Amino acid sequence: MNKLGIIALESAQNAGQKIDEILSLWRHGGHFLIPSSCPRFGSGEAKGLVKESVRDRDIYILVDVCNPSVTYKMDGYINRMSPDDHFQDLKRVIAACNGKAGRITVIMPFLYESRQHRRTGRESLDCAMMLRELENMGVHDIITFDAHDPRVQNSIPFSGFEDVSPALQFTQALLTEYEDLKIDSDHMMFISPDEGATQRVVFMASIFGVNIGMFYKRRDYSTIVNGMNPIIAHDFCGESVEGKDVIVVDDMISSGGSMIDVAKQLKDRGAARVFMFATFGLFTNGLDQFDKAYSEGIFDRVFTTNLVYQKPELLERPWYYSVGMNRYVAAIIDTLNKGESMSELIKPAERMKEMVELYKGKM
Template sequence: MAVHEGKRKLDSIPVGKLGVIPLEGCRDLAGKVDKFLVDWRTERENEHKNSLAFAGYQRDSYMIKASIARFGTGEAKGTINESIRGMDLFLLCDICNHSMTYKMCGRENHMSPDDHYQDLKRIIAAVGGKARRITVIMPFLYEGRQHKRSSRESLDCAIALQELVSMGVDNIITFDAHDARVQNSIPLHGFETIQPAYQFMKGLLNNVNDLQIDSEHMMVISPDEGGMKRAIYLANVLGLDMGMFYKRRDYTQVVDGKNPIVAHEFLGSSVEGKDVLVIDDMISSGESVLDVARELKARKAKRIFIMATFGLFTNGLEEFDEAYNNGTITRVLTTNCIYQSPELLEREYYVSCDMSKYIAFIIDTLNHDSSISDLLNPNNRIQALVNRYRNGEME
């Protein structure tokens, strides 16, 4: 059993019989999570596991059978195909899985985030208030970038969160929320935003064997002012200097719903000869982060490693291929919290950071109503990982 698994105290009675309901676009990730849960609970010794309070604690799978049926008009209904009465339910939803399709009036439609979110509500509605507790794990927070109002516009993220809790959701867990202050819309309910800093470092150190992790040879960069917090955290944990770019925008025009970026201006010490970790919450089109990489190369940075929780790559991979081939970037790391295309996984420069074990830890711990504070702060785990790397003890 893993060291971290052994350290957790899970002697308390579970909130309810555990159930995991993955929406269709999240089944691969949920399958990995389920395997961890089954293995841990099979191996775990607990003197009370045969008591009534621990009924159904050890099972072959914790996945609950649920489905979404589509009608010819594109309308749908959610169905849960087994009893969930009194269960502690965890719903997993990937709103970014654009590979999913459905038929509408004979035509094939790709599912949008709106479609995935609507399906999530259908499954919650199908629960019908019979579960003991509902936790939604939505790695990419629906409408997370529409978290504030700068003109007469909708506040979609806040409305979505309020909708979910009004339907009976108790807790919402997301990863690297664009702005965690959106939780103010549901102040009396659980909302956790989790940073994958440990998984980034694990992915990097497992794939690059000649890094010198000190302030003389490495630096952490935030590509914009909004991402400074995560960059400052990683720099402090690793003992590195931190720099940032800020975006100079043209506020006289709007292109594709946003003010175009005129230039990236750099604030920080010299990056010359240093490996650079560029960390952000997401890669959307990739235009911004590649501009930052080019600016860093112009300032004579050695190697550039791009880390982003979500790799959307909405404009394809061609520009990243070109940047890799001409030496601008060395690696791109994103998590498997959202859909990854087969083309992305084939890229030589791409590193996928697996979050399934981390999500399984969270589910297992919350089901016992235990604290997840140690899971939310990966400082000690990162330090131990770096020490193993320096000692040549990586797996």
């Protein structure tokens, strides 16, 4: 195997350091982080710097395009880094490797522009363009988590693309945190907040051996607000949720309005406890509406991963559970660098079934 190197952009520095520590422990010493930076000129323009040799190394570049805490100064003003800025810095660092790396893998947990994954009119296909651009720059593999629509990989059919599910870690978190769950169709149900999340919900429900329900979003297609057609109502399809613990599963919580509306409807229908699973917790409208909904008993817990930036105040909320993913990412890097199969890592169904059966045996 080639010598391992990890480049963590500023947006993913904390995760990069922790992953490096884990790999150092597993490999009995040594560190793999390669220092890098993207300094800016007074005009706001930037350049990428890699401060150690990457020649013939197996390079893994970590980037969090959703991290709004990174800033830069331009014309005397402080600007927050947008996803566009983070993606530009990623390309700068790839270019700074000068084609000398043996292999480049980009680990981008939240896939940049993944919400703009299909064309419904005279629109740009931003996610597909991003993937093609990385491919043209010499990136061999792209690792992402819970892509909004994994079919975007069809735009780069000759490059590696792994869409990894954190379902195992969510299952572990739920079963560890709550010891009184009754896992059967009479007491538990998985809920899809919209038709797009159905596949995730079907997978989780099949592992737990319970039923599913689904909400359908009715939208006003005559209006666009914040780039989207606003939701008029959520209509529910499925059997009764009365007296059951329900788990709402989606890829992300953006503003959070849809999740809270779904949780309220489930409570109005008699659900016992409402848990929310979302791979990415962005909370773009702040936390006040979740604080209010929690105080009113609308939901019981929100589980999201630490794959993207987490606001410090979020980690202090009593209703929030952070699902740690650093060991999982380290395992992915370790496995790929050794040239071993990823199948067991990205297809965790058997391990999840064992976990659920073990939990049932303790009930």
